[in-house]
Amino acid sequence: MPPEERIELLGRILTASDQPLRSRAAAAIVLLYAQPLTRVVRLTIDDVVHDxxxxxxxxxxxxSPVPKPVAEILLAWIDSRTNMNTATNRDSCWLFPGRRTGQPMHPETLGGLLKALGVLNVPGRTSAMRQHVQQMPAPVVADALGYHHITTTKLAAEAAVVWSRYVTTPRLRSPTGWTPLTTRDS
Known part of the structure; x- marks a missing residue:
């Protein structure tokens, strides 16, 4: 997914007030922080720090700091989480609680909700990660986003490979009889 497409998609998610908060919050985490759905569903409300x-x-x-529009969605979602009314789930700490007692939402279920918004998990994550490793050193990205440094280093190398294989146009030759000006000629 090109970075421009990811940013446009993120903008639509942030402004789509007619869409479910749960889906919008999860999509923002994927598109901004390159998190796989298996990690997104394991987040707890304690992982969102409001100070x-x-x-x-x-x-x-x-x-990681959360930009204000995304923070508003996350905080609104925490205040209105679904699947909290059963006696066994009332005190659930999961950011995305599931229907089963004490369990988070299943990643495939969350993936379906994101797909309904037009967010594809792998292309969105990959695009976000490439942007991060192009803007910061791979080990810094790894620490901040909870990835292994080898993973981010490989992604950084892959992002750079595109430019190392870039084919330039052949150099133009000077026309016959043309000689460049030298400093003595000026």
Whole structure:
């Protein structure tokens, strides 16, 4: 997924107030923080830290800052999580609680919700990760997003490979009889 397409998709998710908060919150985590759905469903409400105007998401160390529009969606979702009315789920700490007692939502279920929004998990994650490793050193990205440093280093190398294989046009030859100006000629 090209970066422009990912940013446009993220913009639609942030402004689509007619869509479910759960889907929008999960999609934002995938598109901004390159998180696989297996990790997204394992997040707890304690992983979202709200300190005054600052909202952080614990994915690695240090916790990642959450931009204000995404923070508003996350906080609204926490206040209105579904599957909380059963006697066994009332105190669930999962950010995306499942229907089973004490269990988070299944990744495939969440994937279906994201697909309904037009967000494909793997292309969205890959696009986000490539942007991160192009803007920051791979080990920093690994620590912040909870990835292994070898994974982010490989992704950084793959992102750079595109440019190392870039074919340039052949150099143009000077026309016959043409001689360049030298400093003595000026």
């Amino acid at each position: 005054g105007d600052l909202v952080l998401l614990h994915l690695g160390e240090p916790a």
